Amino acid sequence: MSMDIKQIQDLIKFVAKSGVNEVAIEEKDFKITIKTSKEPTYVTATLPTAVQPVAQAPVIAATTATEVAAPATKPVGDDTSHLITIKSPMIGTFYRASGPDKPAFANVGDEIAPGKVICIVEAMKLFNEIESEVSGKIVKILVNDAQPVEFDQPLFLVDPS
Known part of the structure; x- marks a missing residue:
């Protein structure tokens, strides 16, 4: 085997x-x-x-969900219940661009659609392009470039409207 x-x-x-x-x-x-x-x-x-x-x-490195959660003090009227969370499909290192001198795949305010590459997660020296499965506008990027991510860790918040 x-x-x-x-x-x-x-x-x-x-x-x-x-x-x-x-x-x-x-x-x-x-x-x-x-x-x-x-x-x-x-x-x-x-x-x-x-x-x-x-x-x-x-x-x-293992990071708990509480370390990357949104701040506890949210302004009144900041309703995020309609937002879609894009999560990491694997453990690895999150990269926003294909290289240090390359533009980011996706930025806050960008419109995305299913199939659009939004980031890379490097795992065991393999660079895995992560494609969006949803349509909408990116409202928040929850992970810093070159930061370790866990399986199912939230990466992006997307407004589907």
Whole structure:
């Protein structure tokens, strides 16, 4: 059995959501161990010698939802119940642009539609373009560029009207 990167990402998402502390899968030519805690999540993979070994497993800092929540003091009349939240589909590092000297994929005030790339989430050296699944106008970006994100962490608030 050999796992591709999508299966590994799915496994990481599952472990992160399930709340278990450790998962280990071992086959004759493949071994992967995922350990989680309230601290950072560590991923260690041992691959067959035909594949270039990972020099260092990525360390992904865990952030709780309360750390990125909106400020507790909201102005009266600031109703956000009609807004749509776009969430991260995976654990990784959030990037607003394809490079440091490139324009951001999406800014506050931009109109977006399904299929439009709005950010990149880098996971295990793979840059995953995240496309919008909704139409509307971006009213708030909830994550800073190059910040670690968790699976299902809110990234954008979109006004669908």
